[in-house]
Amino acid sequence: MSVTAILRIECPDQKGLISRVTDFIQRNNGNIVALDQYTDTYEKHFFMRVEWEVEGFAIERDQIGPAFQYAIATPCQMNWQLDFSDQKLRMCIMVSKMSHCLYDLLARYHAGELNVEIPLIIGNHDCMQIVADQFGIPFHLIKITKENKAEQEQLQMQLLKDNNVDFVVLARYMQILSLDFIRSYPNRIINIHHSTLPAFVGAKPYHQAYTRGVKLIGATGHYVTEDLDAGPIIEQDIIRVTHKDTPETMVLKGMDVEKIVLARAVEAHVNRKTIVWNNKTIVFS
């Protein structure tokens, strides 16, 4: 795969946006390999993701942004983000006691399927140390209690900074992050919740599902915001259950959905396919 530039845009809808953007790329000899756009007709807002080959493009990499800002973004009041496919995002995984999501992410990473660096794993219990060790990734045990939470989070955030972490994945991390932490990584913390939100917010969703007698359970990958389990949803999926399922068998069945949904959400983020707007996630194809 050749290196590509990936441009994500959002702005108030107006005529000629696609034409202007594609013309900018075309005039500079860019070969578009993917383009997806979406107009929110209720809110009259425009979203676009376009990807083109860097090789042969008439503008130098570090000049594309300024040129685009001047020629297109400013006149059209666009918010935009430009990335390059050879820039690997640095991902921190945070875990508690369960291994299924962690193993799934690390297996993809190890097989070269996940285009990230993983400089560290943070756990609030020591059980996942052994998994981190299997993959040779530094594991930091930062135990959390009610009393020490604030200072321990400072330690966590210092670690993220020291490791130049771009985004955080909560792989069944059973702690609620403080507002301070969340605000430091806006739309850059991905959580997996073990229900199809907004059903069964909060603790023990499988037990809630069992009590309610549902016929489907599921999982939701979402960006973390200040409202618990209410952030922009990236991906969801379900699995069928019956009256025979107990909370215990639901936990087991649900784990398969959780890990796949989390991986898809992470992949969408890593491949720069998402834009968050109005507490929703546009996930480009």
Add this chain to the structure above:
Amino acid sequence: MSVTAILRIECPDQKGLISRVTDFIQRNNGNIVALDQYTDTYEKHFFMRVEWEVEGFAIERDQIGPAFQYAIATPCQMNWQLDFSDQKLRMCIMVSKMSHCLYDLLARYHAGELNVEIPLIIGNHDCMQIVADQFGIPFHLIKITKENKAEQEQLQMQLLKDNNVDFVVLARYMQILSLDFIRSYPNRIINIHHSTLPAFVGAKPYHQAYTRGVKLIGATGHYVTEDLDAGPIIEQDIIRVTHKDTPETMVLKGMDVEKIVLARAVEAHVNRKTIVWNNKTIVFS
């Protein structure tokens, strides 16, 4: 298909229940064609559905119940229900303005796939009169306003009685039934709710889903109880949506799920596959 007896049982769990029931059938020369059982190990409660051929059975149809009560049910403290596959349940469909669920049920009925009689359809608007006419089924228009609701429900219930209705299907009937009505048909009113409950209870679930930015929408077929949208779930299913979907396209996509889920719920009820217990529905295979 030969005529079968269908026995549904629930009782406190105890040793030897399956053996006693199957022995009762076997000793009387019954040929079991289906058996499914389930034990709620939390509540230590036993559930069973067994179906055997009536032909050649040593006990007369109208004596099977009393014989079973005496020999097995009384000593084991069982609640049970005995039905025969040649007894067609009489189903009333209640509708408002949307036709998709109504058409789907009537098409199955017309093709002989749904083992019921449909003596009447009740609507609170006249739009579905034409559909009822297409199938030659009596349509009763009973308009509901805040003021006349109580007396109009009396009319509805009188119609159900006059037509010996066994159970009621709310095929996107947009009125909330009174407690009086609901209590008259315990576990015999099936509703289709256009979300995967318990998500999006109440009005306009697709608009709620749109606002929340979910990636899945769905439908729930459930028995109606006194708590709105909180009755025992019979069946659920989902369909994938994206950020491109509006409330309007969700409504359209959702209709396909609604009609299939409702039909499956109705079929489970009609084929005597359900037992309601603890606000959950056991759905035997």
Add this chain to the structure above:
Amino acid sequence: MSVTAILRIECPDQKGLISRVTDFIQRNNGNIVALDQYTDTYEKHFFMRVEWEVEGFAIERDQIGPAFQYAIATPCQMNWQLDFSDQKLRMCIMVSKMSHCLYDLLARYHAGELNVEIPLIIGNHDCMQIVADQFGIPFHLIKITKENKAEQEQLQMQLLKDNNVDFVVLARYMQILSLDFIRSYPNRIINIHHSTLPAFVGAKPYHQAYTRGVKLIGATGHYVTEDLDAGPIIEQDIIRVTHKDTPETMVLKGMDVEKIVLARAVEAHVNRKTIVWNNKTIVFS
């Protein structure tokens, strides 16, 4: 909804295609409401669907095609098709003895969800006459035997011509069409096959599925080509079965999938979302 122009394009891939097309629309004051494109990177071929509002567009409806041909299509070697959303396609449904797909299509049509005219239904048995009558649509019984097939097909094709039929839907029509018929409606005959092709080509796929012991059955909506069950696939879906299912229960379960898959395939065609190329169907979102 305002009237839109829908342009579908395919041509050898080259730089600047999106820019040229969108610029053409923009320069003529068109407001794009949907755009989707796709490049087959193996075959280096480009596909695009773009939809814009007719109102306010600077070119008259009947001049858009010629103008586009001259300005863009000829220099870029494009094949293209232009439609307008207020042009209702005329659809003929062909049936044999089963009603589920027919009812499903007619119910959508009756509810105004399917943007077509249905001037006639053709059956090779008389069983579906009653369904056609329910909806007031002319039904033509054209019985087919080995001996009379050729001449009866001439009758069918004459009926299609007389009714200005744009495309044909085989709603479980159990006859194989002749090459002559197929060639008269290239990519304009949609069939529903009751398996997930290419599994279980030909007759009695559910019996084949039963014999093979599969755990999933399904259906395929596809354009009919000269090779039996080998045409371009538009849509597929599945439903789970178990060892308990017989060919008979598979037939029943499968009908739900068949009708939904067929309806989705028809909707894709009707909404001008498909392009056939290399025996595959691009289905734009």
Add this chain to the structure above:
Amino acid sequence: MSVTAILRIECPDQKGLISRVTDFIQRNNGNIVALDQYTDTYEKHFFMRVEWEVEGFAIERDQIGPAFQYAIATPCQMNWQLDFSDQKLRMCIMVSKMSHCLYDLLARYHAGELNVEIPLIIGNHDCMQIVADQFGIPFHLIKITKENKAEQEQLQMQLLKDNNVDFVVLARYMQILSLDFIRSYPNRIINIHHSTLPAFVGAKPYHQAYTRGVKLIGATGHYVTEDLDAGPIIEQDIIRVTHKDTPETMVLKGMDVEKIVLARAVEAHVNRKTIVWNNKTIVFS
């Protein structure tokens, strides 16, 4: 969980089978915790799985089999198999170059979710050595060429014997086993094929799927028999693809389905939920 006895039975159908089996357990003071049965009404054949608690059962573990044979199995011409839930099956995983299925199985094993011992992993390439090492499981590299296949298989089978292997999982092992090998482990070799069989038998199913233009891809977990990709199916599942997918993206998407389907098939086998009959797999619930 207390230890359970698991009895699987198949025999010609006849009256009173369930009653006789459950009576045998009941008379000996057994508490049934699960019972599932199935009658193939076409072939008039009966299948049953029953599980009861060993503690308190009146017959010693090693005498249950002989007692059952004498009292029930011989008079009813039953084939049966008796297992105990505390007997861990010994599983050998065979791999080539891909890690996703291997990691998934090992992660479950490591988390204690898969009730097996894994004494060894056999690879025909050395790439998976590193994964085996991560989990501390002996890895045996046995390279296969056309010339040495027969003798190398002898090595493999000797390893299986030396390690008392009960069953073999082909976790994307890209070699075809000889008849000799297959016959040594009847219904005890589980393969994952990367298509929904019987579609796309043989090599490169995703490339076949791409060429055919399908809208769904999937995977099949099945027992290996002498006919390639034609053995009894245990589990299947699918994932949706579009025209945008290439063989490469299908491979990536398919891996998620493959690993989940394989794990479910292995779990069904490990939990003694399967009976193979007539080249089909009964999978009890």
